[in-house]
Amino acid sequence: MLKRSEKEEMVEELGSLFEESNNIFVTDYLGLNVSQITEFRKQLREGNIKYRVAKNTLLRIAAKDKGYEEMVPYFEGPTAVAFGVEDPTVPAKTINEFFKKNGKPEVKAFYADGILYQSDRLKELADLPSRDELIAKIVGTIGAPLTNLVGTLDGLIREFCLTIDQIAKQKEN
Numbered sequence: 001m002l003k004r005s006e007k008e009e010m011v012e013e014l015g016s017l018f019e020e021s022n023n024i025f026v027t028d029y030l031g032l033n034v035s036q037i038t039e040f041r042k043q044l045r046e047g048n049i050k051y052r053v054a055k056n057t058l059l060r061i062a063a064k065d066k067g068y069e070e071m072v073p074y075f076e077g078p079t080a081v082a083f084g085v086e087d088p089t090v091p092a093k094t095i096n097e098f099f100k101k102n103g104k105p106e107v108k109a110f111y112a113d114g115i116l117y118q119s120d121r122l123k124e125l126a127d128l129p130s131r132d133e134l135i136a137k138i139v140g141t142i143g144a145p146l147t148n149l150v151g152t153l154d155g156l157i158r159e160f161c162l163t164i165d166q167i168a169k170q171k172e173n
Contacts, residue, residue: 007058014054014062014081021050023084023112025091026071027105029053030078040098040105044082047090053080070116074108087131088112096126 002010018024029037044051056075063071084091095107107119117125 002055010054010058011062011065014052014058015065017050017052017081017083018062018066018068021083021085023082023086023088023091023110024068024071025082025084025095025110026074026108027080027082027095028078028108029080029105031104032102036102036104040102043094043098044091047094048084048086049091049094050083051080052083068111071109071111076108079108080105089125089128089131092122092125092128096122 032040041051056077056079059075059079059081060072063069063075082091082095092110092112095105099105099107107122109119110117110122110125112125
């Protein structure tokens with residue numbers, strides 16, 4: 001049994017996680033053994049994602065305090081929450097891949113960039129390219145015409161120089 005001060009401390013920690021996170025994934029971890037949950041936590045940590053198992057009452061209090069009232073109904077049964085700060089596709093991909101391999105954890109709902117989604121939308125988010133991949137594609141798309149232009153100009157200059165060189169050789173003879 002947790003003391004009141006421990007509960008208050010836990011609510012404060014959960015509240016700060018809710019506050020600093022852009023992506024919040026509510027999962028049911030039931031059915032995962034110790035080695036699976038250890039591996040899952042390791043994979044989440046690699047993506048800079050914090051995973052917390054907490055009492056639903058404490059999660060409800062922290063969520064309400066930080067303006068996430070719409071998540072409260074999902075804090076039922078065995079509940080763990082993944083908190084992500086950066087790109088929402090990272091936790092989605094990690095959770096989805098682990099689910100494919102192990103059949104768990106079940107996602108109850110998730111909050112990504114200001115919108116609450118039902119669990120059936122997780123695969124859609126996981127299938128999106130990451131933020132870094134999108135930036136690389138945009139830079140590549142923007143850079144391609146410039147690369148082509150440089151190549152074309154280089155070819156024209158090369159041809160011009162060859163022509164001048166041939167004219168010079170002809171005049172020498």
